[in-house]
Amino acid sequence: MHNTSPETEIRAEKSEARLPIFPRRLLWPLVALSLLFLVNLLISPEFFHLEVKDGRLYGSLIDVLNRSVPVAFLTIGMSLIIATGGIDLSVGAVMAIAGAVCANLMVGGVDNLFIVVGGGLCAGLVAGAVNGGLVGYFKIQPIVATLVFMVAGRGIAQLINGGQIVTFQNANFAFIGVGSAFGLPFPVVLLVGVLLCVHLLMRKTALGLFIEAVGCNPKASYYLGINVAVIKFFVYCLAGVLAAMAGIVATADIQGADANNIGLWLELDAILAVVIGGASLLGGRFSLAASIVGVLIIQALSTTIILSGIEPKFNLLIKASVVILVLLLQSERFQTQIKTLFAMCDPRDRHNVGRELDGL
Amino acid sequence: MPLLELDNISKTFPGVCALDGISFDVHSGEVHALLGENGAGKSTLVKVMTGVYARDSDKSNEGEKSTIKFCGQELSVLELASPANVQKLGISTVYQEVNLLPSLSVAQNIFLGREPKKFGLIDWKTVRKNSQILLQRFNLNIDVTRPLADFSVAVQQLIAIARSVDMSAKLLILDEPTASLDTKEVETLFRILSQLKSEGLGIVFITHFLDQVYEISDRITVLRNGRKVGCFKTSDLPRTTLIQHMLGKELQELAQREKPDPLKQGVEDLRDAHLRLKNVSVGSTLTNINLDVPHGQAVGFAGLLGSGRTEVCETIFAITPHQSGTMVYNGKVCKFKNPGQAIAASIALCPENRKSEGIIGELSVRENIILATQVREGWWRSIRKHKQQSLSKQAIQEFGIVTPDAEKPINQLSGGNQQKVVLARWLATQPKLLMLDEPTRGIDIGAHVEITKLIKKVCAEGMTVLVTSSEIEELVAFSDQIVVMREGKQVAELSGNDISEANILAEITNA
Numbered sequence A: 001m002h003n004t005s006p007e008t009e010i011r012a013e014k015s016e017a018r019l020p021i022f023p024r025r026l027l028w029p030l031v032a033l034s035l036l037f038l039v040n041l042l043i044s045p046e047f048f049h050l051e052v053k054d055g056r057l058y059g060s061l062i063d064v065l066n067r068s069v070p071v072a073f074l075t076i077g078m079s080l081i082i083a084t085g086g087i088d089l090s091v092g093a094v095m096a097i098a099g100a101v102c103a104n105l106m107v108g109g110v111d112n113l114f115i116v117v118g119g120g121l122c123a124g125l126v127a128g129a130v131n132g133g134l135v136g137y138f139k140i141q142p143i144v145a146t147l148v149f150m151v152a153g154r155g156i157a158q159l160i161n162g163g164q165i166v167t168f169q170n171a172n173f174a175f176i177g178v179g180s181a182f183g184l185p186f187p188v189v190l191l192v193g194v195l196l197c198v199h200l201l202m203r204k205t206a207l208g209l210f211i212e213a214v215g216c217n218p219k220a221s222y223y224l225g226i227n228v229a230v231i232k233f234f235v236y237c238l239a240g241v242l243a244a245m246a247g248i249v250a251t252a253d254i255q256g257a258d259a260n261n262i263g264l265w266l267e268l269d270a271i272l273a274v275v276i277g278g279a280s281l282l283g284g285r286f287s288l289a290a291s292i293v294g295v296l297i298i299q300a301l302s303t304t305i306i307l308s309g310i311e312p313k314f315n316l317l318i319k320a321s322v323v324i325l326v327l328l329l330q331s332e333r334f335q336t337q338i339k340t341l342f343a344m345c346d347p348r349d350r351h352n353v354g355r356e357l358d359g360l
Numbered sequence B: 001m002p003l004l005e006l007d008n009i010s011k012t013f014p015g016v017c018a019l020d021g022i023s024f025d026v027h028s029g030e031v032h033a034l035l036g037e038n039g040a041g042k043s044t045l046v047k048v049m050t051g052v053y054a055r056d057s058d059k060s061n062e063g064e065k066s067t068i069k070f071c072g073q074e075l076s077v078l079e080l081a082s083p084a085n086v087q088k089l090g091i092s093t094v095y096q097e098v099n100l101l102p103s104l105s106v107a108q109n110i111f112l113g114r115e116p117k118k119f120g121l122i123d124w125k126t127v128r129k130n131s132q133i134l135l136q137r138f139n140l141n142i143d144v145t146r147p148l149a150d151f152s153v154a155v156q157q158l159i160a161i162a163r164s165v166d167m168s169a170k171l172l173i174l175d176e177p178t179a180s181l182d183t184k185e186v187e188t189l190f191r192i193l194s195q196l197k198s199e200g201l202g203i204v205f206i207t208h209f210l211d212q213v214y215e216i217s218d219r220i221t222v223l224r225n226g227r228k229v230g231c232f233k234t235s236d237l238p239r240t241t242l243i244q245h246m247l248g249k250e251l252q253e254l255a256q257r258e259k260p261d262p263l264k265q266g267v268e269d270l271r272d273a274h275l276r277l278k279n280v281s282v283g284s285t286l287t288n289i290n291l292d293v294p295h296g297q298a299v300g301f302a303g304l305l306g307s308g309r310t311e312v313c314e315t316i317f318a319i320t321p322h323q324s325g326t327m328v329y330n331g332k333v334c335k336f337k338n339p340g341q342a343i344a345a346s347i348a349l350c351p352e353n354r355k356s357e358g359i360i361g362e363l364s365v366r367e368n369i370i371l372a373t374q375v376r377e378g379w380w381r382s383i384r385k386h387k388q389q390s391l392s393k394q395a396i397q398e399f400g401i402v403t404p405d406a407e408k409p410i411n412q413l414s415g416g417n418q419q420k421v422v423l424a425r426w427l428a429t430q431p432k433l434l435m436l437d438e439p440t441r442g443i444d445i446g447a448h449v450e451i452t453k454l455i456k457k458v459c460a461e462g463m464t465v466l467v468t469s470s471e472i473e474e475l476v477a478f479s480d481q482i483v484v485m486r487e488g489k490q491v492a493e494l495s496g497n498d499i500s501e502a503n504i505l506a507e508i509t510n511a
């Protein structure tokens, strides 16, 4: 309805070929992961050694994948929660609750796998619903609301377990943790399936868009008719269920429910993974793929440290340094500062860099 | 000697050349208006001269050097390194989007970063007292201890202006300060500006209101598509020439009010009311609103700041659901609980505060355009990608939105173009009742005319439209009914031949 002058079009034409958001987000995490692999190639080539035994692949790479599974489940949920501008500190504790529920059902004589697993998932759903209710409907700060369950959750799990480590014998249930399918460990297959489902749910429906909208600008989203409370409630519920899945896998792996140690501090790994994947804790855009790469970086790092034979006491220090490096690489501020450093040598180019971020 | 002198300034964003070799200067004791269409580069120029953006570096092969001089001294890269530095030099700026801190109190905002100290501690008493005195100069009597977010955009804008005026600068830059102000506030502002000008301050003033330009400015610089068209003395530049410079062509006149068609009026009585409010009240903000709008009519809401116009729209849209009274819509009594239900009933509200209630900054232009439609369709059925693309492409063309492509994050668009995106978003939902709260805020004159036409067109197609506007001229052009509000009450209704600027003004002011 309005004149777009020819000049406007000319200006637009100069536009550089645009990369879609997906690869750009993935770029730095992938670079970091490749670097890690490269280090491994140099210090311990056996890292890449794969062999087939009894129709299943074995090797360090598969190990990294398999061990990433619990954190990866948490990370899927965490990505969505962080996208809405929230955070969930309770997922580690929810893992413990789900594990305790499953173990006690089996010890109590329930044999039906669906009931056992269903029970565990329901426990996660309830925990998620409580978190989601507090955050979505009562508008309590997410960090506070979920802190409650982070602390109380382990207590609940201990109560369910009666203060013991509950062990069980159930081949079907154990399969979830140690079985294999399609030549891969079963947890990995399960994770891929769940990841795919959540991805489709987010991107084939408008849910992903609504979540991002709520995270970017909750007020405008409300004016747009998006039910902000329901969206928040939903993501916490989903994260609860995913945490329960992580708990079930971990419990099945060791064939016992240890309320004190299952999933301990894993919520922090999950948050870290999301951040390494390039998400802002303020909410907004999310990419499940990038977050999963974040998980792989964390896990590959741990494995690398072990394989390289560095004394274990340096583990955490090295991990922290690498994480900070990855985050710095992603920071626009840092990138421009580096550019400034180079530009200093070239006086003609000095205005061009720095401070795009200042003052905005 | 000019106070501020820019020479050969360029600024390129990925895919857009926002400024192309611009020169600009301001003298002490002068008001220099900076004009141009939406996306012409006005705000970018302001941001370059105040250290928000760094200008492009000189291309060594193309001769001329780019410089920014203030008080005769060339500013170094360091001095231009951040807005704080530039402010210290004596340039104070009000940016287009109010960028104060919403959760701090009004007084805290006004003295942010320059709080008076007593024994090394902030002297809150003086902060409060001085802010009150300062705001009184702007005829604003508000509780300065309340958080900024409690107030409307217009008040926030006044507060931002008051803050910058108080910083006793040498140069004052105002980017569309009057976009959401009423005539009365504009008068107050201009009185203060004239005073500052006589004290020797230089003022850069950006606006889309040409009346205001002729009222206050001494010189005019016109930008078009990132290039400078020219710099003129205001007294030597006739209005039509100015518009030609801005648009690059002539403007069709703002559609005049048509005489109400007697036939149409006769039929109107027969038409059933589309929307009817009976004694609708909300707390102390709205009392006993009665409204009767037939299908296809445009109702204009006039009134002063805070008179309750926005609240009427928000009540109908269930942002703040009404507490008493009834609302009949489409022949049914409705009590929506949230905006989602209102949207499902084909109602749309284009809100007043574009930045906080309108745009979703990080999302692309495409996503911003389709969001409301998507909400109506429900979360389950995602609108197909190619449908999204065609919808946004159509909107970009229809509204003349200046953007390199639909995938650009909306917060990289110029203010007026963001406003067009928000308008396009709601029209895309094909509503039956369309509410526009200050729809032309920050929109250039060309688009202004187009929007007035658009409102007439959609009314003719049977859409009911409620419009809130501080521009009475615009209301007169398309309204079938005018409601004048004051302090949350309806004080007058005008229709038919009674609708004229003079009558509305009289009703607004007669207290």
Ligand SMILES: Nc1ncnc2c1ncn2[C@@H]1O[C@H](COP(=O)(O)OP(=O)(O)OP(=O)(O)O)[C@@H](O)[C@H]1O
Binding pocket: B013, B014, B016, B017, B018, B036, B037, B038, B039, B040, B041, B042, B043, B044, B045, B096, B402, B403, B411, B412, B413, B414, B415, B416, B417, B442, B444
């Ligand atoms: N941060 C940014 N990133 C990318 N492009 C930008 C950015 N800021 C502005 N632009 C582009 O630069 C051009 C000029 O924008 P600018 O905000 O200066 O316009 P304006 O003249 O102030 O318009 P309006 O009257 O709508 O406020 C626009 O095409 C806009 O899309």
Ligand SMILES: [Mg+2]
Binding pocket: B042, B043, B044, B096, B175, B414, B415, B416
């Ligand atoms: Mg602007």
